[in-house]
Amino acid sequence: MLATQEEIDTARRHIERLRDQHGDDVIALARLVDDGALKGEAGDRLAADLGAWDRAFKDLFTRALSLLDSLQPSQPSQPSQGAAPR
Secondary structure, three states: OOOOOHHHHHHHHHHHHHEEEEEHHHHHHHHHHHHOOOOHHHHHHHHHHOOOOOOOOHHHHHHHHHHHHHOEEEEOOOOOOOOOOO
């Protein structure tokens, strides 16, 4: 069963919302580390991990959106035009 354009658009909005939420969360975590919440080697490792995590998830979201772009939506079924002739 193929997805309709409406389903594809809904999936796109959901992925974009998750991407934006992810970006906000990573920025908040990076600010905590940058503001000294975790200092020294552990803070440096966390900052590097956050950067790698951010890049990996951005790539995942980009690939998911790209996949949606490649889909050919199914045509919605047409309502019948009345009773069939007898």
